[in-house]
Amino acid sequence: xxxxxxxxxxxxxxxxxxxxxxxxxxxxxxxxxxxxxxxxxxxxxxxxxxxxxxxxxxxxxxxxxxxxxxxxxxxxxxxxxxxxxxxxxxxxxxxxxxxxxxxxxxxxxxxxxxxxxxxxxxxxxxxxxxxxxxxxxxxxxxxxxxxxxxxxxxxxxxxxxxxxxxxxxxxxxxxxxxxxxxxxxxxxxxxxxxxxxxxxxxxxxxxxxxxxxxxxxxxxxxxxxxxxxxxxxxxxxxxxxxxxxxxxxxxxxxxxxxxxxxxxxxxxxxxxxxxxxxxxxxxxxxxxxxxxxxxxxxxxxxxxxxxxxxxxxxxxxxxxxxxxxxxxxxxxxxxxxxxxxxxxxxxxxxxxxxxxxxxxxxxxxxxxxxxxxxxxxxxxxxxxxxxxxxxxxxxxxxxxxxxxxxxxxxxxxxxxxxxxxxxxxxxxxxxxxxxxxxxxxxxxxxxxxxxxxxxxxxxxxxxxxxxxxxxxxxxxxxxxxxxxxxxxxxxxxxxxxxxxxxxxxxxxxxxxxxxxxxxxxxxxxxxxxxxxxxxxxxxxxx
Numbered sequence: 139x140x141x142x143x144x145x146x147x148x149x150x151x152x153x154x155x156x157x158x159x160x161x162x163x164x165x166x167x168x169x170x171x172x173x174x175x176x177x178x179x180x181x182x183x184x185x186x187x188x189x190x191x192x193x194x195x196x197x198x199x200x201x202x203x204x205x206x207x208x209x210x211x212x213x214x215x216x217x218x219x220x221x222x223x224x225x226x227x228x229x230x231x232x233x234x235x236x237x238x239x240x241x242x243x244x245x246x247x248x249x250x251x252x253x254x255x256x257x258x259x260x261x262x263x264x265x266x267x268x269x270x271x272x273x274x275x276x277x278x279x280x281x282x283x284x285x286x287x288x289x290x291x292x293x294x295x296x297x298x299x300x301x302x303x304x305x306x307x308x309x310x311x312x313x314x315x316x317x318x319x320x321x322x323x324x325x326x327x328x329x330x331x332x333x334x335x336x337x338x339x340x341x342x343x344x345x346x347x348x349x350x351x352x353x354x355x356x357x358x359x360x361x362x363x364x365x366x367x368x369x370x371x372x373x374x375x376x377x378x379x380x381x382x383x384x385x386x387x388x389x390x391x392x393x394x395x396x397x398x399x400x401x402x403x404x405x406x407x408x409x410x411x412x413x414x415x416x417x418x419x420x421x422x423x424x425x426x427x428x429x430x431x432x433x434x435x436x437x438x439x440x441x442x443x444x445x446x447x448x449x450x451x452x453x454x455x456x457x458x459x460x461x462x463x464x465x466x467x468x469x470x471x472x473x474x475x476x477x478x479x480x481x482x483x484x485x486x487x488x489x490x491x492x493x494x495x496x497x498x499x500x501x502x503x504x505x506x507x508x509x510x511x512x513x514x515x516x517x518x519x520x521x522x523x524x525x526x527x528x529x530x531x532x533x534x535x536x537x538x539x540x541x542x543x544x545x546x547x548x549x550x551x552x553x554x555x556x557x558x559x560x561x562x563x564x565x566x567x568x569x570x571x572x573x574x575x576x577x578x579x580x581x582x583x584x585x586x587x588x589x590x591x592x593x594x595x596x597x598x599x600x601x602x603x604x605x606x607x608x609x610x611x612x613x614x615x616x617x618x619x620x621x622x623x624x625x626x627x628x629x630x631x632x633x634x635x636x637x638x639x640x641x642x643x644x645x646x647x648x649x650x651x652x653x654x655x656x657x658x659x660x661x662x663x664x665x666x667x668x669x670x671x672x673x674x675x676x677x678x679x680x
Contacts, residue, residue, distance in 0.1 A: 170378065170390040173661070175671070176403040176412040179532065180396050182562050184370035185354035188337050189265055189294045194441070194533075194578060194669050197334060198416065199374055199394055201670040204361045205337035208237050208256065208316075209328060211582075213666045214677060217440060217491065218584065219332050223251060223360060232323040232622055235331075239314040243383045245340040246364035253310035258341040260308045260318075267295035271304040271321040273616050276596045278604075287349040300597040301335045303619055322620040325627075329583030362387040362674055372396055388678040400531070407656050408432065414671075415656040419534050420478040426656040435665035436654030438481050440489050441580035443533060443648045445543070448572035448605040453524055458517035459552075460643040462510040463574075464503040466550045472542055473649050476535045481652040486639055487593075488631075491584045494624065497632045502647050503640065510550040524554045525573040527565045536576055539648070566603055578651055586631045591615045594638055594645070606644040611637045 179195045188196070188205050202213055210222035224237040243251035258264055267282050267290055277296035284290060304322040311317055318327060330336060340358040347353035356365045362384060363376035374394045378387040395412065397403045404422050407415035408429050418426065423434045447460050454460055469483040485500050528540045540556055547554045554574065559565050565575055581589040594600050595615035601607050614637070617630035638644050655665050662679035666672050 170388060172389055172391040172393065173413040173673075174393045174395060174411070175414040175416065176397040176406055177394050177416045178396075178398055178400075178403075180371070180374050180394050185351070186357050186365065186368065186374075187294075187354040188335050189297050190291055190354060192297055192334060194580075197669040198671055199376075200337075201334075202361065203363045203376055203392060203671070203673050204359055204365070205357075206360050207332050207337045208239070209332040211332045213668055213670050213672050214664065217668065219328060222332070223338055227328065230317065232325070233320040235318045235327045236311070237316050237318075237331075239316065240383060241314055243360055244381045245343070245360055246358045246379055247340060247343055248381075249340055249342055249358075251338065251360060252313050253316045255338055255341050256316045257308045257310050258344065259338045260302070260305065260336075263290075264339065264344065265290075265294060265298035266302075266305075267298075269295045269299050271299075271302075271306050273303060273322060273620060274596050274612055276601050276607075278602060284350070287351070288347075289350065291350065296597060296602050297335065300592055300595075300599070300602075301330055301333055303597060323622050324619060325622055326583070326585050326587050326619075329585055329588060333582035333588060363389075363392060366391060385675050387673070388675050389673055392673055398531075404656065407658075413658055413661060416653075416671075417534050418654040418656050419476070420480050420654070422656075423654060431659050432656060433659045434654055434656050436480075436652060437665070437667045438650045438652045439580075439668050440491065441578050441651040441669075442484055442487060443539075443576070443578050443651050444487070444645045445648065446575050446577050446600060446605060446645045447643060448575070449644075450604065451524065451571060451573045453519070453522045454573060456517045456519075457642050458513045459519055461503070461640070462513035462517070462519075462550065463547060463552060464639070464643055464646040465506045465510040465513070466546050466552065467543055467646065467648070468505045468546060469502060469648055470505075472539060475542070476538055477649065477652065480654075481650050484647060484650045486635055487579055487590050487645070487647055488586065488635070489581050489584075489589070491581070492586060493584060495584075495586055495628055495631060497628070497635060500632070500635060507550050510552075514551055519551070521551065521553050524552065525571050526554050526556045527559050527572065527575045528556050529559055529561070529565065529576065532562075533576060533578060534652075534654075540576065568604075572605070577645070579645070579647075580651075585618075586634075587618050590631070590634055590638065591618050594634075595619075600644060606642075608637055608642050608644070611642075 181191045181196050182193050183191055185191050207222055208224035209219045212218050212220045223240050225240050227237040230236055269277050277299045279292040282292045282295045304320045306319045306321045309317040343358035344353055355368050362379055362382040364379045366377035367375040376392045378390055380386055403415040406412040426432050426434050447454050449455050473481055486502055488496055490496055531537050544554050579589055579593045596612045611634050614630040614634040618627055621627050664677055
């Protein structure tokens, strides 16, 4: 097994912290240093809007350096809640949460954070459009086409209802106090507040922007760094915001550079062109570690790699075929071959940090080729081709993983054909035949609502894209979202796992995701157990 520096995996540091482009390293004359980070992709849709750019790569450039919420995620620790733009919060009842805002917080344009900005950040104008807090109703993109350049992109209202299905509104009690009002009981409101999307934007900057895209390419936020320069598909430069409420940022600038090829990221790191190289596959770790002055940090994270089925495909309409596909995959062999054992096969789409909601004894479908063959025979499968839309290593080892799975499917008689695509737009293109696609599913907070419901419930991306739907699964999702009784919620979660992974498979979990970052050993920085990269003062020793 490879020896990897896992300082970050232990996550022992606390999360409390505190447009001029400068030379990359400026240690002399008391200047703060700057860093350059080579990434596979900066964002997938060329915006910096947390509601529009819901992606793994977006997490890396957004958090915790640019966007902040009322409650923050403990990125360097257990991924739980810590005070952020709110210093305290309390439950009024099972539908209402009150929060006290941190006073003296400045936005990047100099405005003071007030309750008005919070109300705006969860408004119809900013997020929800004309959607209503009605449980169980799927919000489709074609219902929300923008009529002007200032209106929300079609995808945003659905994303809003994915995270906040029953939010009725936010009330400004006074300048520094807000109340979140839900239409239904919800024990997860606190968790939703530090999930990806619930971050606070400046109202005046939105009002002054000529178009949505003008705003989304340079949003005004409260983070320790602000947007200095954004070149879509090329680079993103964040520069220090010295009026940051958490204290002076330790870096002058952070420059993310898009370098799609792993070999180019590694070569650039070792030549000194980059200070960090992200998303290293395990077979590149040894080369970085062998170079004097370099190291690799990384760990598994709260995210699983999965495959998703589209049941509009005539062959995949039969759940027996999908079940056969899930039993054809030797997940442990993939972990051993592509990950050198540096990750694991998890217990389905769940995470141990769920605590009492974790379903003990659950497992992914067993690797059983004979069972797969029997299921295909029962389905009367005749060898029809099943398309597999595949990106070129958006995910670490994605292409090799796809090729291995196609061979495993072939061994049981499944005819799966890879179709290489260039971007996510092509992956989701409704024209042409769909079949299987790659994805990943994370947990933003410690409850199944943040994973299986958010991804596969009524307003999960899969149902919004019309890949799959199941009425009983949606009933279980609604119980998870609205029930306060722990036993009933856990029973609903277990049942939803059964439906989504066994009876009417919508996805198959492959392995837990892991993130490995190559870096210069001289940098006093630690990797978080997440995609996010923390460059606040507490995680950078000068």
